[in-house]
Amino acid sequence: MSGVTASGLALAAALCVSSPAAAERPIADFARLPAIAGPELSPNGKQIIARAAQNGAQKIVIFNTDRSGESTVIDADKGDLNWYRWVNNDWLIANVGNVALDTGFYVTRIVAFRADGSKMHYVQQKEVGQHAGDVIWQANDGSTRILLASQKSVYASDPDFWPEVSLVDVATNKFDKVVWPKEGVMSWYADGSGAVRVGIGDENGGRDHRLLYRDRAQDGFRVVARTGEGKNDLPVPVLFLAEPGKAAAFSDKNGRTALYMLDLATMQTGAMLYEAPEHDLDSLIADPTETQIRGVRYTDTRRRTVWFDPKMQQVQAGLEQAFAGKQVQIVSQSADEQTFVIRESSPSAPGSYYTLSLGTGKLAMLGMENPAIGNKPLAAVKTISYTARDGMKLNAVLTLPSGGTSKNLPLIVLPHGGPRARDYEHWDFWTQFLADRGYAVLQPNYRGSTGFGAAYTAAGDGEWGLKMQDDVDDARAWAVTTGLADGKRVCIAGGSYGGYVAMRAAERNPDLYRCAISFAGVSDLPAILKFDSQFVGGLGNLDYWKSRAPDLRAVSPINNAERTGIPILVIHGKKDLRVPLAQSKDYVEKLKKAGKPVEFYIQPEGDHHFSREEDRLSFLGQMEAFLDKHNPAN
Template structure:
């Protein structure tokens, strides 16, 4: 049964195992097909498996909703006003905690403030968890009870001023059923983040020096013990040994740390000595992405990895058995378990691939059943689109760069090329569904997504190769991808544009300013144009001064690598698109750049999206962007 059946038609056959035949040349899909919003996003089952919490799309707009299996009628929608719904977790069968955030004016600046709310679906009761005097950070749920009760622990600030006691978060335990609360810890100077174990003991805090350049790890093994400093690190030079998960044995924990080759791996940790024990998991040549824990965040189930494509390696035997059963029901697509009931009789699984958007299915373990819940793209569903693969090339200094290559099905030869650097930049691309790249491939372009130096996932040494190289060697890595694809005969080096969002948008306008001879045009969505301005905003966007000047270290001279300062050097047409509701990169970055380029007589198009955020949360904003990009590329770099 499709639980979304009251407002969306879902129902599709599972993908075939048979390889797709060679496709004849066909007309591209309508642009509207690629602008479709996912019907479900980040679905989470209640412990009893009777309800599902997720973002859903209705009429191209996302809403947070709770859906009940077997219940007719529309889902329960929870409005958060103008705030973003950032995360959600089930506390027990009756209660959810939800993190929301919003940019607000504070003393002449825009600050991003967060709050945690509790929601009871049976009564539609909504409660803000922090008191009214909560300041910027108010959504840090550090513990949820494991006994089925509705108790949680919240860490929150009551002041935005560093010299006030309330700036450093306190910790309270709150009973959602009764509303009773008690203080567990008062704020401690320098400590912004607290961590609790599965039993509800606040075991650890991370403290920062006043200038944010050094850190210390505070630890205790019980509620009655005093905190003591067990590790110190200078910011940017050393790492703290921070446990990823406390184990039932109070002397032991799990830690993610670099192995001898410099890639993050999973180890046991002795909390008394901070000495690593045996290695539990490693992914040769890659960092691990993180731990998979149970719904309460206290039980270790598996490891998330991202080699060429994202995957999960289960260490829990029962989860591995469930994975094998679910995978056996599906041919020709990847199956990923994303949420389970507490007894593991029911799960939500994601089915799809890099060339097929797929969707979410309700998996009944005993019945061995798969029922569709919602598709990541309801127009394309399980249809296989354009092939995706990983290639590797050498940058000009010999550094190996991995890149994701998407090519239009049925076309070969020297194709027009789009270079599409990822955002972050401390992130990476992998072989997974990407509506931007698939849209561009459908229009006849090859798309290359280089994981340039500084990207995450390829070890500490590779990440550090990006330090001080924003707009410099990181930009060279993008140019070198064009050289490699031209050498391979895949791309025509005379028909290349750069397209990107966020940091990728910065890279696109930097290319237009610095490397215009290599490109025909550039497209920036929500891109950064002034790194000094971004550093100031980041200081307000983050919750402490600990990273307030990290951006300063990313180039020898931020002004010298900020495209905003050099409008006269732009030599190719530029398309700028930015949402006015963007809380991550303020729209002033695109607005000022557009103004200066126009004054300099440059070819620039600026599209202001009044209701758009940083993440394309509305279908109409996606559609407007895709149409504008399609027309812009057709004019300046036709396929």
């Protein structure tokens, strides 16, 4: 990673240019990386850090909130940039990840840098652990102190494998160890004052868990709760409240993830603090002191924020009135709560960011995510419900091409990755590109998806390539039965687990689809089990993978290549750190030996996340050419 200062970076001007609408937009319009993403205000509200697209890659950019003067560009030139945040008005930290050359393990660490780009250093001088960059607290007094939980080894047999906690001054790189490693404990939690209060430990090779607790920093830890038989439902505090002996914790004991009061003396959940209607909660919003709950977030058909704080309720209401009909989210705010960064968006148009000055009430455009498309709505997006063949109620996100009829359309079934994830109504460059080319796109939230309650997620246990696959096929059946889609013009596509679903469909029931497309898909479950076992969790990870299906080999597409009955397009990034390239490469070799129609492209610099504009552009172009050949929209 290197830092440079770029003069005259006309960020606002570059981000706010819009292009005229076209009947069929250039591929490049959809392939663009977000011109601005993830903006966060400095504590004094005078500067913003964000990701910005430059020369086909995303850089970290720091600029003045009023967009005056020079901007600082931080080049994260290797590995993953997992997150960044302000420590005070002058210093920031970021979590970066990469595959260590000496061990082959994916490791993380923290880099610290000044906002003006004049200084930068790794907090840990060596790539030492998979969990070496866990910041569990940072001071809010203007100093540069953080609490860092960090491994010093990737090998479970080494005592340094288990993280220690240190008080670190990121400006001077001075370390003071405050908690020594404890065998099995991988996660530590601190209260708002910076006292480490809770540790979560594994036992029996990751199958069982224990919770360690102490009332004060000077006390010793004691085990206060355990789980066994592979369960992991410990009452983990997500926020230590100002009231002594009380915390807030998430629990799904009533079927959906909700927020509860937690008694630290008994580690028992008490009164429910908030439950979302029919959906799981996503996160909690704390005040700057990390002792009070300000709100919660959840996702139903869209992402929503519920504020408990009256002031924030008023701000949110005003913003929703100003951006009527749009999805509006407060993404960052200054310490004095006078300056805010706002994102407005819709499922049919890329988002835009604004700054809000509470003192003047003025909204100022910060930038558009996609200046080529602007904020004019494209294809309509909505959520539909359907019933699986065994009676389970499911839902899916449907994107329809603009104009014309909504009958007998060519269809792309596009299951999400994860699979412990979900789709909802938001801007998606992949689906919007397909809709622009004339396809309806259906994204089923099959059983095993998250956000719809514990039973919905648990219904996917043991059903990889089986009932989860049926749910995807049943979404197709809904589209055909309702007359929306032409059953003879349906293809299936997906990335990661969604790529697995596409591969599986090509050999399990090729009669339902004309073609399949896999990006970074998993083809060999026993092999991914072996690869994933290197990550923290040990036998716990192995148990997870072994529980995905009764027979992993039987539901692995690589073992059923000879049954593949439709053309398939396979694309994979060579630098994918999540799903190894071999998952696609070995699968394609099997298909070729079996004489099956397959097109295979390797993205030499590609990763798992479409982080480079060049990779997005090539992917969309290859997909379009493949669909024109095997399932043309016209």
